[in-house]
Amino acid sequence: MLGKERIRAVFEQVLAISPADQTEVLFLGEDSGLTRFANSHIHQNVAQNNAELRVRVVFGKKIGVASTNDLSVESIKRVVESAITIAKLQRENPDFVSLPAPAPVPQVTGYAPRTASFTPEARAKAAGLVCRKAVENKLIASGAFYTGANELAVANSLGVFAYHPSTVAELNTVIMSDSSAGYADAVSLDAQEIDPEAVAAEAVDKALRSRNPTGLEPGEYEVILEEYAVFDILEFLAYLGFSALAVQEGRSFMKLGQKVVGDNISIWDDGFSPGGLPLPFDFEGVPRQKVPLIDKGVAVGLVYDSYTAGKEGKASTGHALPAPNTYGPMPVNLWMGTGQSDKEEMLKSTKRGIWVTRFHYTRPIHPLKVIVTGMTRDGTFLVENGEIVGPIKNLRFTQSYLEALASVELIGAQTKLERGPMGGSRVPALKVSRFNFSGATEF
């Protein structure tokens, strides 16, 4: 961790030497460790310390970006010169308006000192506990325990300065027998709040219950989707449709004011909520707004960065990704509204359906309809007359996620935190009345 004041000094150095009309400096620091285990022992165990500086310079409407992870004085000079050189070679981008002006960033805590000081020995202890639980049940454990401390800081020549230290810890495991597997994970910004015993118990239970699966004919079934699977749905909606650029380019399903999913579905992005992994500003230093995206089934909002906002004469919602990026802004702290149900009730209400623990290798095959294909994995069960009757071999699905969200019968009252590439989302479990399974595999 470099710390706020040392990062500020680096920023001042960049801004002082840049002759550009506007200059932005982004700092991304990571000090992390990750312990992986497989076959019930630790097989990979790593740590890294990295600090990247990214400089964006603007001459009129010409933009150049250069980056380095060498923070020496010479390197900083070189990265500024590189950004200037390429900006001058650029053509003017008529859609560019300006880097963002400063705005107050509300404070939010996303940093747990206990995660930052979490040791390799402590990670190994947790991994060892999961492995022992598996072995005690004649099962095999695999998984990973990540702990990381990150620093995000942004400054620009218009006066923006924003700094946010954060931590995150995630323990996940797949516990296997010869014929089955069970998955569980836990995410928190405080590594001490991760309970390896609970994670192991959940995965062991699944692995034991899913032994000796039988085949099931593909077709349309009711499904109970655990939070792990629902998170995948939310990620795809964000990736394919919630960005203003996706709408501007006509590749999004979001038609504002129109109903896109069922009345019982509401989704929003909130970078400040303490139950998530808070991130108070974006990679341009703009404070994140809480953005309702889908309200009671209706598309109501999009996320913007300064570029897409400038095109529409609007203000950025604080969802820029690091420059340069051509994919547009992205929500990274998604929340799905809860209902009043639980998985027990979902089970009891299912006449003939499939319980899905999680999805695997999901890919879009029709972006506008959000049709996605993927597999079930690590705990798939047949449900009949309100009870789990047994494990089934994994199935391939090909399903519009929008249509699935248009046929949600029950929504869990509790949400679970899941970690995405840049933030964290909270999702409930769902009971969906129709879900299309298009193929089967051999295990």
Place this chain on the structure above:
Amino acid sequence: MRELIERVLNTAQVRGASYADVRVVRRQSQSIVVKNGNVEALSIAEDQGFGVRVIANGAWGFAASSLLAASEADRVAALAVQIARASATVKSRDLDIGPGTPVTGRYRTAVEIDPFGVPIETKIALLLGADEAMRKVKEIKVAESSMELFRELKTFASTEGSFIEQEIIESGGGIEATAVGNDDVQKRSYPNSFGRQQGTAGYEFIEAMDLVGNAERMAAEAAQLLWAKQCPASVTTLILGPTQLALQVHESCGHPIELDRVFGTEASYAGTSFLTTEKLGSFRYGSEIVNITADATIPGGLGTFGYDDEGVPAQRVPIVRNGIFVGYLTSRETAGVLGQSSNGAARADGWNRIPLIRMTNINLEPGEWEFEDLIADTDEGIYMELNKSWSIDDKRLNFQFGTEIAQEISHGKLGPLLKNATYTGITPQFWGSCDAICNARHRNIWGTPNCGKGQPPQAAHVGHGTAPARFRHVQVGVMK
């Protein structure tokens, strides 16, 4: 540099490592993206650091830092040993990487034109030319052309006495035309999908693509797809074009032959492999005409290098011979379990990642058919080309892949374009149904610069040599 390397190795040994290696890696990349007439992204990135891998108490530890300084060398080497000792508290047995032979050497990618020596203006002009050509077609809502140039300087040294310096140079580029209309979105890409075709080569590789010359054709095809018929669902004969076949080889052969995956090291992430060790040498992976080779030595291939990140020289090894599964991709640790020596496939994505078993160039060896004869010989079927979506289960058996374009084949002739084509199958049955492969005239090495594996995630640069091939009785389209 040598001083820092020696300091790392000495510190690791003093702290108790029985083996240590260090990689010092400097990367330089240049990325240009032109979108709808604007240069939307133009960036230069430099990245450097060192990673220390050790064995202590019979277990692995690894630590890495971007700060190339003596005091950091001491800290990171000590941390790697501390981590290894923590690993050893949850081990099943002492790990064994086999006998070490000191290797010294140098390797540099052969290039005709240094891609970093070409003026940026020249590169921008080329991309703008392609962009303009794509936007001549009115349905094109997004035209994107891009170029990615990459140089990696890497020094590897180990306590066994190895010292290797490599310079890998890569050039990549491509175009994408996205058409919107008729309540649909369709895309065509060239020469490959997901951004670009890439190879270990100089700027001559970009020039040979003729991005400008192919841009308007791609755009017109994207527009045609908006009104094209949906690819019908049926069980039929399938001919795959070379880039889609590259993806097929990648997912259904390349990943399942990674011996660390076979041993379960990726079980909690992307999964394991159906190609378990008792199948080696006897399992029928495909029909008799299917021959697959892993070759890290092919000039220009994106998976071509001099030495892997354990210091093992690049090799060419058989994987499938006459349809029988005969070989894995291996590292020092995994090869020893099978009583073999490493075939040099352990590679890391930069200084801050450990080497994992990664594909090199995994090639479907050419057959004897001319493409025109193959089509003429097919009474009824579908031709598909260029990957659009890919999904495969966690043992690499059940797959479903989608392509940008398809064409019906009827009485030996290709028909009009079809859209939203997908096909699905089970890996050995699918390869078992292969009854024709085109000859070397139709083969190219396709680069995949985004092969994901591991935690923390690593993106490997790998290649696939493929020519079109025919498969019988394939489920095309999605069963409802």
